Amino acid sequence: MHSNNKNTSPRDLNLPDTSKKRTSSAALTPPHNSKNRFSPLLNLQDTGETNNTTENDSTQQPQVRPKIPPIYVYNISDYENFHTSLDNITFDNFSIVNTKSALKINLNSIDDYRTATKHFDETEIEYHTYQLPENKQLSVVIRNLPVNITEACIYNELQELKFEVASVTRLQNQFKSPIPIVAVLLSKSSTEIFSLNRLLHCIVIVEPRKPSKDIPQCTNCQRFSHTKKFCHLPSRCVKCAGDHHYSQCQKPTDVPPKCVNCNSDHPANYRGCTFYKEISRTKNKNKTSTNPSHGKNHTNTIPHANTQNTHSNQDNTNMHYTYASACNSNSNNNNYRGKSAKSTDNDNDFMKTLLPLINTFVTQLMQKIIQNLPVIINSLNLNTNGAP
Numbered sequence: 172m173h174s175n176n177k178n179t180s181p182r183d184l185n186l187p188d189t190s191k192k193r194t195s196s197a198a199l200t201p202p203h204n205s206k207n208r209f210s211p212l213l214n215l216q217d218t219g220e221t222n223n224t225t226e227n228d229s230t231q232q233p234q235v236r237p238k239i240p241p242i243y244v245y246n247i248s249d250y251e252n253f254h255t256s257l258d259n260i261t262f263d264n265f266s267i268v269n270t271k272s273a274l275k276i277n278l279n280s281i282d283d284y285r286t287a288t289k290h291f292d293e294t295e296i297e298y299h300t301y302q303l304p305e306n307k308q309l310s311v312v313i314r315n316l317p318v319n320i321t322e323a324c325i326y327n328e329l330q331e332l333k334f335e336v337a338s339v340t341r342l343q344n345q346f347k348s349p350i351p352i353v354a355v356l357l358s359k360s361s362t363e364i365f366s367l368n369r370l371l372h373c374i375v376i377v378e379p380r381k382p383s384k385d386i387p388q389c390t391n392c393q394r395f396s397h398t399k400k401f402c403h404l405p406s407r408c409v410k411c412a413g414d415h416h417y418s419q420c421q422k423p424t425d426v427p428p429k430c431v432n433c434n435s436d437h438p439a440n441y442r443g444c445t446f447y448k449e450i451s452r453t454k455n456k457n458k459t460s461t462n463p464s465h466g467k468n469h470t471n472t473i474p475h476a477n478t479q480n481t482h483s484n485q486d487n488t489n490m491h492y493t494y495a496s497a498c499n500s501n502s503n504n505n506n507y508r509g510k511s512a513k514s515t516d517n518d519n520d521f522m523k524t525l526l527p528l529i530n531t532f533v534t535q536l537m538q539k540i541i542q543n544l545p546v547i548i549n550s551l552n553l554n555t556n557g558a559p
């Protein structure tokens with residue numbers, strides 16, 4: 172809707188840019204090869220990958236480049252104007268991939284990424300994106316912390332121990348009861364947390380948080396695969412599909428909800444939604460066919476907590492770790508979220524807690540049987556010998 176960039180000067184739009192400055196990431200980006208300014212890749216299919224263009228890379232030596240999140244831009248009616256202004260403000264080459272609902276912009280440097288998102292903000296271009304790798308945090312779970320220890324208490328204790336902790340969240344099982352596991356977000360460098368084996372006198376285990384199988388849904392616009400923290404799209408109501416945030420919804424309770432994704436009479440975060448199921452099916456198919464190693468790298472794809480009251484010193488909306496599996500932003504609006512969406516992570520956690528108990532029980536049982544084996548055999552012998 173904002174294809175005419177009102178804040179962009181004619182100079183920006185019409186003249187070759189001679190004022191581009193290379194800043195801090197110069198060493199990390201490829202040499203500025205000649206751009207073909209008039210060859211946008213408009214009609215390619217979206218591969219769903221987070222590919223950054225490499226066609227202009229220098230072949231002489233490998234260069235370390237930071238991974239730049241793609242930016243999905245919506246409702247561009249004047250493509251030429253959009254393309255020209257983006258070309259003028261960016262330094263490196265970029266590519267545009269046409270996806271079903273948006274243009275996917277792949278930029279090649281962090282500087283260009285920042286410039287572009289700033290430009291989109293200023294010109295009110297609608298977009299969503301993902302977290303920059305440098306802003307990612309370390310996400311772990313701490314097991315065996317009794318449920319009566321509060322998040323605040325754990326948070327304070329971790330701070331006492333000089334961990335740079337951002338948030339502590341008590342996890343819940345599928346019945347919304349707290350379990351003895353907390354999720355903790357820390358600064359990226361806090362890897363010593365993995366050596367922690369006691370906390371508040373409890374013997375604990377610290378592990379990287381597991382990847383989520385759930386597809387994140389934005390609580391601002393109800394679209395999938397991104398979260399509200401990186402959403403610059405207009406709000407769409409989870410309850411009535413109206414163009415407002417759900418907190419402003421005035422739908423009377425006796426009026427059925429309406430899903431903005433499929434138009435059926437359920438809230439947009441209902442996991443039985445046909446739209447969600449279709450996305451889920453496609454995604455799983457792609458995952459098995461294109462990415463056999465998915466899930467190996469635990470620290471890269473981290474689900475968000477099924478939170479109750481996260482204790483945090485910042486907006487804990489979500490840290491995501493890959494572009495495609497960003498986290499699941501649960502605020503207070505998930506009353507309709509099906510249990511399939513929330514229970515996987517906790518089911519596993521629950522089983523992990525339960526398994527040692529079962530193990531112990533079975534071992535003790537076996538010992539008892541072995542101890543009493545002579546008695547049992549004796550009684551069997553008596554029976555077969557035809558006692559009177």
Ligand SMILES: [Zn+2]
Nearest residue numbers: 389391392402
């Ligand atoms: Zn969104």
Ligand SMILES: [Zn+2]
Nearest residue numbers: 408411413420
């Ligand atoms: Zn509404």
Ligand SMILES: [Zn+2]
Nearest residue numbers: 430433444445
């Ligand atoms: Zn639906």
